[in-house]
Amino acid sequence: MSSRIFQSVVIQMKEATDRTVGVTDADGSVVASSDLYLVGTNIGAVQIMYDIPGERLVRREGRTFKPLGNPGAIHDYAVFADGEDDMARTVCVMAAVAISSARYYYEENHDSNAFIKNILSDNILPGEVASRARELQFDVDTKRLVVSLRLASATDVPLVEFLQTIFQDRQHEFVVSMGETVITIVTEMPPGADMRFIKKLASNIERKVRDEYDIKPTIGVGTPAHNLRELADRYKESIVSIEIGKVFETEKTIIYYENLGIGRLIYQLPMKLCEMFLSEVFKKNPIETLDAETLYTINKFFENSLNVSETSRRLFVHRNTLVYRLEKIKKITGLDLREFEQAIVFQVAMMVNKYLNSQAGAERRA
Numbered sequence: 001m002s003s004r005i006f007q008s009v010v011i012q013m014k015e016a017t018d019r020t021v022g023v024t025d026a027d028g029s030v031v032a033s034s035d036l037y038l039v040g041t042n043i044g045a046v047q048i049m050y051d052i053p054g055e056r057l058v059r060r061e062g063r064t065f066k067p068l069g070n071p072g073a074i075h076d077y078a079v080f081a082d083g084e085d086d087m088a089r090t091v092c093v094m095a096a097v098a099i100s101s102a103r104y105y106y107e108e109n110h111d112s113n114a115f116i117k118n119i120l121s122d123n124i125l126p127g128e129v130a131s132r133a134r135e136l137q138f139d140v141d142t143k144r145l146v147v148s149l150r151l152a153s154a155t156d157v158p159l160v161e162f163l164q165t166i167f168q169d170r171q172h173e174f175v176v177s178m179g180e181t182v183i184t185i186v187t188e189m190p191p192g193a194d195m196r197f198i199k200k201l202a203s204n205i206e207r208k209v210r211d212e213y214d215i216k217p218t219i220g221v222g223t224p225a226h227n228l229r230e231l232a233d234r235y236k237e238s239i240v241s242i243e244i245g246k247v248f249e250t251e252k253t254i255i256y257y258e259n260l261g262i263g264r265l266i267y268q269l270p271m272k273l274c275e276m277f278l279s280e281v282f283k284k285n286p287i288e289t290l291d292a293e294t295l296y297t298i299n300k301f302f303e304n305s306l307n308v309s310e311t312s313r314r315l316f317v318h319r320n321t322l323v324y325r326l327e328k329i330k331k332i333t334g335l336d337l338r339e340f341e342q343a344i345v346f347q348v349a350m351m352v353n354k355y356l357n358s359q360a361g362a363e364r365r366a
Helices: 003-014 045-051 086-110 112-120 126-135 159-166 195-213 228-248 262-267 271-281 292-303 308-315 319-333 340-365
Strands: 021-025 030-033 058-060 063-067 077-082 144-150 173-177 182-188 218-221 254-256
Touching: 003 021, 003 030, 003 086, 021 086, 063 086, 077 086, 112 126, 112 173, 112 182, 112 228, 126 228, 144 195, 144 228, 159 173, 159 182, 159 195, 182 228, 195 218, 195 254, 218 228, 228 254, 228 262, 228 340, 262 340, 271 340, 292 308, 292 319, 292 340, 308 319
Parallel strands: 218 254
Antiparallel strands: 021 030, 021 077, 058 063, 063 077, 144 182, 144 218, 173 182
């Protein structure tokens, strides 16, 4: 925070009161004051704010102090006013309100992390991106990657601070809290970086978070953004990756948007259309007719590229036993999974059914 912003506020306060008003840093050094002779001196009394937990207003040595920030936070600045009477209290509180507002405005407009968060949140006009980027000395057209981490629930673990120790280059790497359970990382990609670089980066993030806090977040990775204006769409991709992964990639903790394939298409379909598709595919019997053992057999058959011999070996059953099971599935569903086109229809139908079940579960939880 620039001391010039503090100074401009306290100078304006001078017109409203004859009390000296100023701001000190955490060490008690005066960084701004309506009495210019105080700037650069150390008044020391600010230390009492750290000695008395929860204290919001302190009177000491002829001055009244009020820390900037929320209760329980680590205070880096404090406002002070001359005197220990009620007028000093009023002046100090009013000055703190004015300076806090100025500080918030400054950080919103000049802080790089706030700028990135506004882009991710789509909270900035496209025309403003380039002008703000010039102010902050950002390269608009640099290739960047957006990676989002979602936790199972809110936690007191200082995960943002930990990730900031990994991504320390504040001009090229950003760690942004996007809610109680979502943290997003935006980092520049080196020239020539490919999918191997992206996978290694995501794996390193997961490993370091797990090793440090024994937490295993779900990680969504968007496709690379080629300029700052694309970051909002890439952030949405990272979140969609997590959402789709919960449905179709339940065993994976890192999901890449570009690898979602047909699941990405199904996720965008209206539920009514999905229900119609299932009813058309399973004319004879609904998919719920298939028991768990049969579904397991089907999944193994797909995993082994519709190869009967390899699937029977993996299932530890005789080849004829597997053929019998496939014939049974054909009688129940009307689909012969040994035929490539019918197998594709069945696999898509299973994915659509998964999607519908997940949506129904979400509605029940809501």
